[in-house]
Amino acid sequence: MSGRHSRRDEATDARDRLGRIAREWDRPAGEALRWRPGIDVRSLDCAATPGWDGGRDEAEEASAGQAVELADLQERLFAEGRTGGSRSVLLVLQGLDTAGKGGVVRHVVGLVDPQGVMHRSFGRPTPEEAAHGYLWRVRGALPRPGYIGVFDRSHYEQVLVVRVTGLEPESTWRAHYDEINAFEAEVAATGTRIVKCALFVSSDEQRSRLAQRLERPDKHWKYDPADIDTRKLLPEYLEAYQEMLERTSTDVAPWYVVPADRKWFTRLAVGELLLDALRSFDLGWPAATFDVEAELRRLAAT
Amino acid sequence: MSGRHSRRDEATDARDRLGRIAREWDRPAGEALRWRPGIDVRSLDCAATPGWDGGRDEAEEASAGQAVELADLQERLFAEGRTGGSRSVLLVLQGLDTAGKGGVVRHVVGLVDPQGVMHRSFGRPTPEEAAHGYLWRVRGALPRPGYIGVFDRSHYEQVLVVRVTGLEPESTWRAHYDEINAFEAEVAATGTRIVKCALFVSSDEQRSRLAQRLERPDKHWKYDPADIDTRKLLPEYLEAYQEMLERTSTDVAPWYVVPADRKWFTRLAVGELLLDALRSFDLGWPAATFDVEAELRRLAAT
Numbered sequence: 001m002s003g004r005h006s007r008r009d010e011a012t013d014a015r016d017r018l019g020r021i022a023r024e025w026d027r028p029a030g031e032a033l034r035w036r037p038g039i040d041v042r043s044l045d046c047a048a049t050p051g052w053d054g055g056r057d058e059a060e061e062a063s064a065g066q067a068v069e070l071a072d073l074q075e076r077l078f079a080e081g082r083t084g085g086s087r088s089v090l091l092v093l094q095g096l097d098t099a100g101k102g103g104v105v106r107h108v109v110g111l112v113d114p115q116g117v118m119h120r121s122f123g124r125p126t127p128e129e130a131a132h133g134y135l136w137r138v139r140g141a142l143p144r145p146g147y148i149g150v151f152d153r154s155h156y157e158q159v160l161v162v163r164v165t166g167l168e169p170e171s172t173w174r175a176h177y178d179e180i181n182a183f184e185a186e187v188a189a190t191g192t193r194i195v196k197c198a199l200f201v202s203s204d205e206q207r208s209r210l211a212q213r214l215e216r217p218d219k220h221w222k223y224d225p226a227d228i229d230t231r232k233l234l235p236e237y238l239e240a241y242q243e244m245l246e247r248t249s250t251d252v253a254p255w256y257v258v259p260a261d262r263k264w265f266t267r268l269a270v271g272e273l274l275l276d277a278l279r280s281f282d283l284g285w286p287a288a289t290f291d292v293e294a295e296l297r298r299l300a301a302t
Numbered sequence: 303m304s305g306r307h308s309r310r311d312e313a314t315d316a317r318d319r320l321g322r323i324a325r326e327w328d329r330p331a332g333e334a335l336r337w338r339p340g341i342d343v344r345s346l347d348c349a350a351t352p353g354w355d356g357g358r359d360e361a362e363e364a365s366a367g368q369a370v371e372l373a374d375l376q377e378r379l380f381a382e383g384r385t386g387g388s389r390s391v392l393l394v395l396q397g398l399d400t401a402g403k404g405g406v407v408r409h410v411v412g413l414v415d416p417q418g419v420m421h422r423s424f425g426r427p428t429p430e431e432a433a434h435g436y437l438w439r440v441r442g443a444l445p446r447p448g449y450i451g452v453f454d455r456s457h458y459e460q461v462l463v464v465r466v467t468g469l470e471p472e473s474t475w476r477a478h479y480d481e482i483n484a485f486e487a488e489v490a491a492t493g494t495r496i497v498k499c500a501l502f503v504s505s506d507e508q509r510s511r512l513a514q515r516l517e518r519p520d521k522h523w524k525y526d527p528a529d530i531d532t533r534k535l536l537p538e539y540l541e542a543y544q545e546m547l548e549r550t551s552t553d554v555a556p557w558y559v560v561p562a563d564r565k566w567f568t569r570l571a572v573g574e575l576l577l578d579a580l581r582s583f584d585l586g587w588p589a590a591t592f593d594v595e596a597e598l599r600r601l602a603a604t
Contacts, residue, residue: 079523106415113408114421207601214598220590221381228600288522296516298530
């Protein structure tokens, strides 16, 4: 298995490189990006790169290092899950249209072994889903032990699009904040580390990204005329995001505010937050549950 | 979206490179690897590289080209599925322990955007699954339109492990060949291109790979003492594989026989077979269902 051996060497190299790169973070990403009272997303600088002193080139080098470390830690988590462990990670991605959730999945989650990822994209609920209440389909998509779960949109739509478009009366959607906090506390208590990232793209950058979808025939399928109606509700959405952050950023399931006008930063930042979650587990390798020498002898006899 | 622009340029570069690399295939992979009457897997050269004239270095260059083409074609397939198309791809991976199914998922399927992949690993059935019959859980895991489905093991276990270990009487498992052919014909008729790969590792190479799992603490979790019991049944398994190929390689769902002693070849070959399936769709981009100029004007007004 020379491939795997060299992956370990690469992991060591990557950690060395990360040591050099680490100085580009003037403080940990989790600290720089974590939502805290006083942050108003309606006046956020979406082109900022909080915590990151480097530029795009350094970010790309750091991303390459993240890839190797992610692969290593994900495999350890998976191994733990296969041998009785209960821990998992859940990455929740929220953001306005064109904020780059899909790019994060492609470029960050795409670095991880598909065997260890449970990805779920939440669109408009099907009639069956709608009949069960908004947390039903979310519960069904929670990561199993050892897995990294990824939600592209989530139960938070219930306090975002549902609120802004008036699909539920205020008394109903307003009750969801407490419901969601209780739900996430329960999920965290079962061993799932929840990392919630809200991606914020500026109005100008969003216009530019929507224009590109219109100008390029290979992007037409991503465009929906309703996107412009949504865009006109930007102030209402930002108000809903603001209250969501204020009401549902908890110690067991904190929100991170990720400026998203620079795609390379969005991906670097989410990659780092995901890595931080994995690092916090201090993952080893499961001990053998069999007698290694005896098994080697059995094998040699075959 | 400069990232996407450069991906298109990369795709062009990759196609040029593939043109140069293509000569390393002395005939198409699908032709070189497709099972045909007369192939006896009990005397297969598992270190062979059928159809491939190059070595490992050329294979790695070719794999890099595959990555870019896979990303491009997968996105087109996904776009088609989002706009009313019904086509999808299903990659079925079967193989003896250590044949490298997991490596194929990590290194080939891992090249594809996670948003477009539905991966399912089939282990021992749960009681609920067992109660429903062996095709039930398989049906539930079929790729939706626009997706690439990947089965790590599959309904074929019903004529492999079930047969070899006597879990069902012969009259029962023997009926599965026709059931499976009927099932796959139905799946193919709905627009799913089925690509079935049987990976064959030699007995010596399997011993060496199992030994490495025992010698390396970071691999102990992958080792199961039962693997040696399975290994002792190698002749019985090869007989079961042989009959599986003879009975279930059909025009709509052909089997490919992939020698698996050289991991780089296994990955190159499965990547090429997957690409061939996508290429056969001749995928374009969906046409806009809206008035592009009118939408650009609406956008500019926001």
